[in-house]
Amino acid sequence: MKKIKLPKINFSSPRLKSLSNKIFQNKAEKILLELLDLEKENPDDARIKQKVAEIYYQKNQIDNAIQKYREIVEYNEQKDFVLKAIKACKSILKIKPALIPYNIKLAALYIKQGMTNEAANQYRIAINHYANAGDLEKTVSLSQDLVKIDPSNDNRAKLAEIYQNAGMTQEAVSQYEILAKYYRANKDYEKLLFYYELILPHKPDNKAILKDICILHLRNQKPDRALKIINHYKVSEDPLFADLQTKAALMTEALRKHK
Secondary structure (H helix, E strand, O other): OOOOOOOOOOOOOHHHHHHHHHHHHHHHHHHHHHHHHHHHHOOOOHHHHHHHHHHHHHOOOHHHHHHHHHHHHHHHHHOOOHHHHHHHHHHHHHHOOOOOHHHHHHHHHHHHOOOHHHHHHHHHHHHHHHHHOOOHHHHHHHHHHHHHHOOOHHHHHHHHHHHHHOOOHHHHHHHHHHHHHHHHHOOOHHHHHHHHHHHHHHOOOOHHHHHHHHHHHHHOOOHHHHHHHHHHOOOOOOHHHHHHHHHHHHHHHHHHHHO
16 A cells, blocks of 8 residues: 655744644633632632732733732731742742842741841842932831841941941941941951041041051051141140151151162
């Protein structure tokens, strides 16, 4: 018997792709309608909501998918199912990363779980967003929250910078003082000098800081800077600075001869 040759099917043809999509869409639509009916009968079943959200996403109905995931977040928060709420928040942000309030909500959920590093990362995303948008109030508030859960020197320094940019000088100086205290205790004199010099213009009468700055400049073999500070803050006649001036003058001479 002679074999019948079957025509070759081009599975990559636009027409076949269109037909496949229609089949998928029709099937998804049917499943979706059944799930929505089930959801009406079982409004507290988060598993059904999850499936509805997934199908909305597959059908590219983004707003509907996000709304359904929002309901899942709220439901799981009410039931104190924190990990499930975290998963739903992540789904929202995967679909639409611009929904920054969900980064903040995700941070709060991570804190409940004791996941400080993960919470801090979510705060940083939100802080960068609001800083770039020029929303100082939100930027300040979130930076304060970040330092509360993760008071690292980097976070504190960033908060101080944000305070400074927002015109909150007193608050910025308070952060600089905390950082200076830390670096003094840990004998990191380079960073100590950096923060002292940020503090001094706002506390020009603080002779202890003024004296320490001069000592640190001498330690770095920069007597000219020590003398400049002494003259600028008009303490050249103060007995407390007499010894420092002598040392600065001697060091200046020694460095000159060395050259």
